[in-house]
Amino acid sequence: MTDRPISVLVVDDHTMLRGALCDMLRTEPDIDVIADAASGSSGVVYAAKMDPDVVILDVEIPGDDVTVTLRLLNEASPRSQVLIVSMYEDMTLIRELVGLGIAGYLHKSASRDALLSTIRSIGENPGENTEVVIYVSWQEERSAGERASGERGAEYGLTVRELEVLEGVAVAMSNRQLAVALGITEGTVKRHLRNIFEKLGAVSRLDAVNRAVSANLINARPGRSGRG
Known part of the structure; x- marks a missing residue:
């Protein structure tokens, strides 16, 4: 652990969401957003040049499949920890990405605190993490009346x-x-x-x-x- 801020690269093609995420992270004194990108290819270029501690990557972005982008990121900046933040909750895909070396997978419904704690956990000691952090959301099965009322299950964090x-x-x-x-x-x-x-x-x-x-x-x- 060092005294310098955790450097973060954000890769997401949704301009508004990417901007809001960067603005939120910039309010944290121990996190430094060093760049943001709208495609996997530009994210790989930034990673190679800037060697960020953490790369926040969406699953569905223009260009290569996320598995290809992840491999390219690992080659461009082996030290960087990749945190997937996505709307997808396909456990088959999550396991595949875990096998490719991601440090975490968060559903976009994850709380601000969950995101920040994950960034700090994987960014402060890169390469020393023993378990991947996974946060997914799900709707608990309820009666028809409860479903109609829109009640939802809580958000959970489960490790691999x-x-x-x-x-x-x-x-x-x-x-x-x-x-x-x-x-x-x-x-x-x-x-x-x-x-x-x-x-x-x-x-x-x-x-x-x-x-x-x-x-x-x-x-x-x-x-x-x-x-x-």
Whole structure:
């Protein structure tokens, strides 16, 4: 961690949203927006020239597919941490981007505090992060009357490891089996489960899986979850 501000490059083709995001970030004394770009290709050029700590990148921007842009960014500025901020919530795409080395994935409904804390987390110690931060939003299943009233579920932040734990629980893996499969201790599995319950508002393993499946956070269908 250094005393200098975290340098940020913003890449988003929506001019108004990009401008509003840059203006908001510039109010933070520890964050320095060094450039903004409207396309992936121009973002890669800026990254190569300026070597930002964090690149904020939208999924749907003019030019190359986001996976191509991400690879080019990694080549142009290997030290930069890429934070995807998008309206998309496709977990298949998220996992693909995680595999390509993104540091975080935030849905555009994420709060200002969530965005700022993520930027600081990945920007203050680039290259030292062990888990990708993922924030997605979802609409909780409710009665027809409640849906009509527009009530929505809360916003949750789930790490990749917590999603892995959820997927294991969904196919009835015990805590011991999860620990062996993921190479962690049973105590760590229990800690992840407590975090999952809190973030999803769940009261049991099966409830957590049902909520996650309904929210399209995991692809597995709920199974008979054992206790552990």
